[in-house]
Amino acid sequence: MGERKSEDQTSAVAKYFGQSQPQLRAAVRAVVFNPTDVDDILQDVAVTAMEKAAQYDSTRTDIGAWIAGIARIHVRRFLEQQRKRRTNQPTFSSAFVDAAFEHSIGEVETPASLTALRDCLRRLDPEQQQLLLRRHEPEMSATRLARETGYTDSRLSRTLNSLYAVLMKCIQSHLNQ
DSSP: OHHHHHHHHHHHHHHHHHHHHHHHHHHHHTTOOOHHHHHHHHHHHHHHHHHTGGGOOTTTSOHHHHHHHHHHHHHHHHHHHHHHHOTTSOOOOHHHHHHHHHHHHTSSOOHHHHHHHHHHHHTSOHHHHHHHHHHTSTTOOHHHHHHHHTOOHHHHHHHHHHHHHHHHHHHHHHHTO
C-alpha cells in the first residue's frame, strides 16, 4: 500500500511540475537572467521534486507551494554561488527572491515590490525600459532580441546585465526603506 501511495505522489509531482512549468520559469527568471542558468535550475528543481516526492504530504502542504519552496531553495543556492564567484556583483536578497516567487507563482500579492519595480523602471530611459520589457516577452530569446535591435550578442548581454544591476539596487533600496 505504501508503494502505491509513493507512486501516486510521484505521479502528482510530475504532473504538477509539467503543468506549472511556465509559472516556475517566470519565478526563476524574475531573479536569474541567463536562460541557460534558468534551465539548469528548473532541471535541478524537477530532479529534487521527483527524488523527494515520497516525502510530499498533501494533507499538510499544497503541491504548488511545496514545489515553489524547492525552487526557491535552488535559486537561493544559485545566487549564493554567484555572489561567491563575483564578489563585486550585486545579487538579490532572500526577501526579494521570496517576493518574486510569490508574485510569479501567484501565492501572495506583493504590492511593495511591484510598486518599487514600476518606480525603478520609470527611472530608466524609455529605450532601456523597452529593451528590458522586450527581453522578457514570452518566446523572446537574447539572440533574437540582439538581431532585432542591431546589438551584438555580447553587447546586449552587457547592456542587460548593467540594467538588471541598476534595477536590483533601486528595488532593494525601495524595499529597505
